Amino acid sequence: MKIGITCYPTYGGSGVVATELGLALASMGHEVHFISYAIPHRLTRFVNNVFFHEVETSTYPLFEHSLYDLSLTSKMLEVIEYEDLDLMHVHYAIPHAVSAYLAKQVWEKAGRKIKFITTLHGTDITLMGLEPTFMPLVKFSIEESDGVTAVSRFLKEKTLTNFNVNKEIEVIYNFIDIEKYKPVEEKPFLKHIASCGEKVLIHTSNFRVVKRVTDTIKILEKVKKEIPVKLVLIGDGPDRSECERLARDLDLQKDVLFLGKQDAIEEILTSADLFLMPSQSESFGLSALEAMACGVPVISTSVGGLPELVIHNQTGYIAEIGDIDRMAKYTIDLLTNEKKYKSFAKNSRERAVTNFDKNLILPQYVEYYEKVLNS
Numbered sequence: 001m002k003i004g005i006t007c008y009p010t011y012g013g014s015g016v017v018a019t020e021l022g023l024a025l026a027s028m029g030h031e032v033h034f035i036s037y038a039i040p041h042r043l044t045r046f047v048n049n050v051f052f053h054e055v056e057t058s059t060y061p062l063f064e065h066s067l068y069d070l071s072l073t074s075k076m077l078e079v080i081e082y083e084d085l086d087l088m089h090v091h092y093a094i095p096h097a098v099s100a101y102l103a104k105q106v107w108e109k110a111g112r113k114i115k116f117i118t119t120l121h122g123t124d125i126t127l128m129g130l131e132p133t134f135m136p137l138v139k140f141s142i143e144e145s146d147g148v149t150a151v152s153r154f155l156k157e158k159t160l161t162n163f164n165v166n167k168e169i170e171v172i173y174n175f176i177d178i179e180k181y182k183p184v185e186e187k188p189f190l191k192h193i194a195s196c197g198e199k200v201l202i203h204t205s206n207f208r209v210v211k212r213v214t215d216t217i218k219i220l221e222k223v224k225k226e227i228p229v230k231l232v233l234i235g236d237g238p239d240r241s242e243c244e245r246l247a248r249d250l251d252l253q254k255d256v257l258f259l260g261k262q263d264a265i266e267e268i269l270t271s272a273d274l275f276l277m278p279s280q281s282e283s284f285g286l287s288a289l290e291a292m293a294c295g296v297p298v299i300s301t302s303v304g305g306l307p308e309l310v311i312h313n314q315t316g317y318i319a320e321i322g323d324i325d326r327m328a329k330y331t332i333d334l335l336t337n338e339k340k341y342k343s344f345a346k347n348s349r350e351r352a353v354t355n356f357d358k359n360l361i362l363p364q365y366v367e368y369y370e371k372v373l374n375s
């Protein structure tokens, strides 16, 4: 198949899933054409069967704002035509599904056919898509997609109820490369972050408000009263300054390591003892899955699709949003009970391998592509 993939190229779950999917499809012999405004951040080297088409936004004195959605539509049309695509797969509804819809219409006017699949990832449904200005457009683009997938049962249900759409939505979970993300004995990173043998808590995200990253620092404050511990924060975004301020205010600046954006996250994850995900909204929780695959148990909130990933009292613990006391208590409980910790770490890895291995999920996408193309 020749597949066009559009995604956000930035440091975020939807872009990661789209890129890893494209790379995996290419390794199976499919031809994959990424169409976005920048090269996806995990697409760092030449890969056979993978092509990147950059969307350039028009600059003309009359345009005060960039016409990205239209430039994207035009680039999609160009790639559909010259690369003879069989299918477009867009990740995150706004504006990608709308651009794909428009490209499809233009292409049909020319007497040609192209189908497009939209994968819903999270805030396109739970936050941004609900804004009154976007809602009718998101609903429309979902209804007009030839196929729609959601990354959890939760997200599927939310889409059906929030947008009152009558559409078949296929649930295809996030996936993980279990060979790349795996527990290791050697932990060279550990001496740099916990030189006195402290336990290591970790969190990775785009530091948006929905991630509630400040909660991880509040948890650290409570846990530190009981056991020696460090907190590693990976990523960057709007809440980073607030987090740095809180760490200083609580006199924890030496105990919180802000590493910013990192590429080889798996190397750092394997040095951690626990992953914290105190999100206020999370459709699946790819970064928690990355930790679990490395044998790192997760303490998360109960929101969204997280209970479809984290099994309470087996692979970690689940608490209510903002319940810092409980999350701190769970952290102390797990880090002071070696037998329980070992079994949670083993369960976490097993759950990632058994349910979310790339080799299990990838055929679900391929089958879905075939179903949509043959419908």
Ligand code: GMT
Pocket (backbone or CB within 6 Å): 008, 011, 012, 013, 014, 015, 017, 121, 122, 123, 124, 151, 174, 210, 281, 282, 283, 284, 285, 286, 287
């Ligand atoms: O929805 C977002 O905030 C953006 C999106 C992204 O691009 O980072 O993240 C979502 O997609 C991931 C991959 O499918 C999911 O694992 C994340 O749970 C989801 N984030 C949220 O729902 C907040």
